Amino acid sequence: MKFSLKHAVIKYSDKIAINDVSLEANSGDMIFITGANGSGKSTLTKGIAGLLPLSSGTLERTQRMSYVPQIEEADKNFPAKVREIVITGRMRNGKLFYNNHDTEQANSAMKELGIYELADREIKTLSGGQLRRVFLARALCGEPELLLLDEPCAGLDAESHKILFEAINKVLSKGCAVLMVTHDNSDLDGIKAGRVITLSNGKIINERNS
Amino acid sequence: MSEILDLLTYPFVIRALIAGSLISICASILGVILVLKHYSLIGHGLSEIGFASLSISAALNISPELVSTPAVILASFVIMFVSQKYKTAGDIAIAVASSAALALGIIISSLSGNTSIMSSYLFGSVLAITQGDLIYSVVISLIVMASFVIFYNKFFLITYNEDYSRSLGINTTFYQLIISILTALIVVMGMRIMGTLLISGVIILPAVSAKVFASGFRSLVIISGVISLIAFVSGLILSFVFNLPAGAGVILANTIILIIMKVIAKK
Numbered sequence A: 001m002k003f004s005l006k007h008a009v010i011k012y013s014d015k016i017a018i019n020d021v022s023l024e025a026n027s028g029d030m031i032f033i034t035g036a037n038g039s040g041k042s043t044l045t046k047g048i049a050g051l052l053p054l055s056s057g058t059l060e061r062t063q064r065m066s067y068v069p070q071i072e073e074a075d076k077n078f079p080a081k082v083r084e085i086v087i088t089g090r091m092r093n094g095k096l097f098y099n100n101h102d103t104e105q106a107n108s109a110m111k112e113l114g115i116y117e118l119a120d121r122e123i124k125t126l127s128g129g130q131l132r133r134v135f136l137a138r139a140l141c142g143e144p145e146l147l148l149l150d151e152p153c154a155g156l157d158a159e160s161h162k163i164l165f166e167a168i169n170k171v172l173s174k175g176c177a178v179l180m181v182t183h184d185n186s187d188l189d190g191i192k193a194g195r196v197i198t199l200s201n202g203k204i205i206n207e208r209n210s
Numbered sequence B: 001m002s003e004i005l006d007l008l009t010y011p012f013v014i015r016a017l018i019a020g021s022l023i024s025i026c027a028s029i030l031g032v033i034l035v036l037k038h039y040s041l042i043g044h045g046l047s048e049i050g051f052a053s054l055s056i057s058a059a060l061n062i063s064p065e066l067v068s069t070p071a072v073i074l075a076s077f078v079i080m081f082v083s084q085k086y087k088t089a090g091d092i093a094i095a096v097a098s099s100a101a102l103a104l105g106i107i108i109s110s111l112s113g114n115t116s117i118m119s120s121y122l123f124g125s126v127l128a129i130t131q132g133d134l135i136y137s138v139v140i141s142l143i144v145m146a147s148f149v150i151f152y153n154k155f156f157l158i159t160y161n162e163d164y165s166r167s168l169g170i171n172t173t174f175y176q177l178i179i180s181i182l183t184a185l186i187v188v189m190g191m192r193i194m195g196t197l198l199i200s201g202v203i204i205l206p207a208v209s210a211k212v213f214a215s216g217f218r219s220l221v222i223i224s225g226v227i228s229l230i231a232f233v234s235g236l237i238l239s240f241v242f243n244l245p246a247g248a249g250v251i252l253a254n255t256i257i258l259i260i261m262k263v264i265a266k267k
């Protein structure tokens, strides 16, 4: 089991954003989360990542988790180089410095996602597709057992799309569980078959196989 | 030139140079974090609260560091907490509280007849740096620099994105507290030299200048520290030559550097 969410309720002050959701993933599972804007997809992902407290319900999860948030305004201004961002995927609580192995993992993740040439560029100079690949490289270099992706395909060009799907299929085949939020049904075709969960008003209203 | 070298024969000049250089470097590297996290107001708020506590310690005739260090550390916790939790409303609350503290400090100093001390705290004074202050600033600077080296990767992450840092299992509150404490320590010491009214500029300006040319976070930190050192030394010289308070000379030098950077960047 990579994560198991049972009867989760997540609130923003009084507003219920996730309402009694149960969901589980095992090794190698692929879960797609779809639903309209504001249906609670990001909230659910953050809840599983442990970034939002559950008002009720329970969460069990592996510690080896990588979370890829939606692109935020902050990333468009922050003065950091690609390599400075990618290697943070290897940071853990209690760890102070990166070692050679960390650098190697970061380098190979950048190569895998075709952004090694961008390593010394500042992230604010990247296109949306390049930045997405930076985030995925950062997530993968942490060697996760659970990968949480919040709309990784938003604004991607065809080439980035392809590279992203290849990378996701590869970690799935290594036994990593992947949960991916997506708007676009065509994303389902490029990735190994899995479950498709549809949210509406914070509840699961449909579940099917892709 | 020889006049400037002559200055180096005065022990108080040497003390000011060493203490001020170290404090300036520390202030500017912390400034990188504060600027990027949009906490630019904090230095200002803390120094005004620090001023109140210095006035109180002068009135009661107790060691200023003893009172103001814990007071400013406490204030920095409150300010960080309030500005995170309440955003803009928090900024307003901080501005209100810190100007009240400034007024309180002025009233206490005036009533207790400490107006000369008051002006040295408001505008800073290099003459005020005693042997004890020098040791205190060296120790504090070493603490700040060592913390910065040890926690560099954590500070980078917290500055970049707190949510993401927490997703890595990092205790962001703990590192926030460390950043608050370090800022408080630097403000308390820095305001003695640069003055209550100007220490926040010494924290903020080098980082803003460095942002013009730096590429990446590490280079931003290094360039910020170098700019701050250059600005301090040239500001100190300016202040001796034109007989100005040191803080004003340092801020003037920092401002000139910022303008030059912006102009070069435009070309």
Ligand SMILES: Nc1ncnc2c1ncn2[C@@H]1O[C@H](COP(=O)(O)OP(=O)(O)O)[C@@H](O)[C@H]1O
Binding pocket: A012, A015, A017, A035, A036, A037, A038, A039, A040, A041, A042, A043, A044
């Ligand atoms: N920080 C927040 N504070 C208050 N309400 C929020 C916050 N973030 C999201 N919401 C609300 O929670 C609901 C779900 O949001 P979200 O999970 O971002 O949806 P999605 O990712 O599916 O577009 C929406 O109604 C949104 O307005």
Ligand SMILES: [Mg+2]
Binding pocket: A041, A042, A043, A070
């Ligand atoms: Mg969303």
